[in-house]
Amino acid sequence: MKITTWNVNSLRTRPNRLRQFLETEAPDVLCLQETKVEDASFPRETFDELGYQVEFFGEKTYNGVAIAARQSIESVQRAFPTDETDCQRRLIAATVGGVRVVNVYVPNGSSVDSPKFAFKLEWLGQLRQWLASEHDAGQPLALCGDFNIAPDDRDVWAPDKWRGNVLFHPDEHAALKEFQDWGLHDAFRLHHEEGGLYSWWDYRGGAFRFNHGLRIDLILVTKPLADRCTGVSIHRDTRKVLDGEKPSDHAAVSAVFA
DNA sequence: ATGGTTGCCTTGCAA
Numbered sequence: 001m002k003i004t005t006w007n008v009n010s011l012r013t014r015p016n017r018l019r020q021f022l023e024t025e026a027p028d029v030l031c032l033q034e035t036k037v038e039d040a041s042f043p044r045e046t047f048d049e050l051g052y053q054v055e056f057f058g059e060k061t062y063n064g065v066a067i068a069a070r071q072s073i074e075s076v077q078r079a080f081p082t083d084e085t086d087c088q089r090r091l092i093a094a095t096v097g098g099v100r101v102v103n104v105y106v107p108n109g110s111s112v113d114s115p116k117f118a119f120k121l122e123w124l125g126q127l128r129q130w131l132a133s134e135h136d137a138g139q140p141l142a143l144c145g146d147f148n149i150a151p152d153d154r155d156v157w158a159p160d161k162w163r164g165n166v167l168f169h170p171d172e173h174a175a176l177k178e179f180q181d182w183g184l185h186d187a188f189r190l191h192h193e194e195g196g197l198y199s200w201w202d203y204r205g206g207a208f209r210f211n212h213g214l215r216i217d218l219i220l221v222t223k224p225l226a227d228r229c230t231g232v233s234i235h236r237d238t239r240k241v242l243d244g245e246k247p248s249d250h251a252a253v254s255a256v257f258a
Numbered sequence: 259a260t261g262g263t264t265g266c267c268t269t270g271c272a273a
Binding site for chain 2: 009010013034036051061062087108110116148202203204205206207245248
């Protein structure tokens with residue numbers, strides 16, 4: 001089973017990229033973030049045509065998450081149980097092929113001195129609490145998405161420049177450690193020790209060209225899935241222009257399970 | 259030197 005996470009930074013503006021990715025990579029499960037489309041306008045045709053089921057949870061302009069799969073999608077959950085109906089669309093979870101897949105778009109945080117940074121930490125705390133209270137780390141579960149946190153120095157192009165800033169802050173690392181303590185493993189690090197492999201590059205300043213990136217798109221897995229993980233890859237090509245369609249600022253990341 | 263680019267549509271704001 002191949003599970004992919006991809007922050008697409010607007011689904012409707014890159015229809016051919018999505019099609020191309022599904023055709024060439026054929027993931028069993030695709031978790032999308034920043035779809036930026038309300039549910040009534042969700043482009044489900046592409047998924048239908050390529051034989052994918054899809055469940056989504058979106059809003060206008062901002063945020064938005066979706067899970068697509070080739071097998072049937074069961075037990076879909078949208079948002080935290082405690083969320084208001086008008087909450088930001090950042091979480092969708094579903095069971096596919098016996099694996100509980102939790103797809104998240106973690107708040108960016110803007111800057112450390114912003115109220116948005118406090119919201120980010122609060123949201124991560126909610127996620128951790130909800131996971132622990134309603135899930136079993138002994139069961140196969142994948143928590144994937146755009147975490148907007150680079151785990152360690154290897155995941156940042158200039159750690160000393162980034163340290164203490166949003167996306168690479170001690171409070172964020174403490175939040176990440178709580179997921180680890182609960183029983184989640186960074187699937188990428190089961191197979192790669194090296195640094196310099198990133199999943200996001202700023203649109204500005206030729207960041208992609210200079211490989212000035214961060215690895216902030218993660219697939220965290222419980223032990224039963226970690227034991228089945230045979231490889232993790234970052235689809236660097238998804239960050240390049242394709243047939244005149246501009247890329248998202250994120251690359252897709254895939255993990256394969258036996 | 260707080261720059262640069264992208265997407266949505268609040269042509270400013272979030273990322």
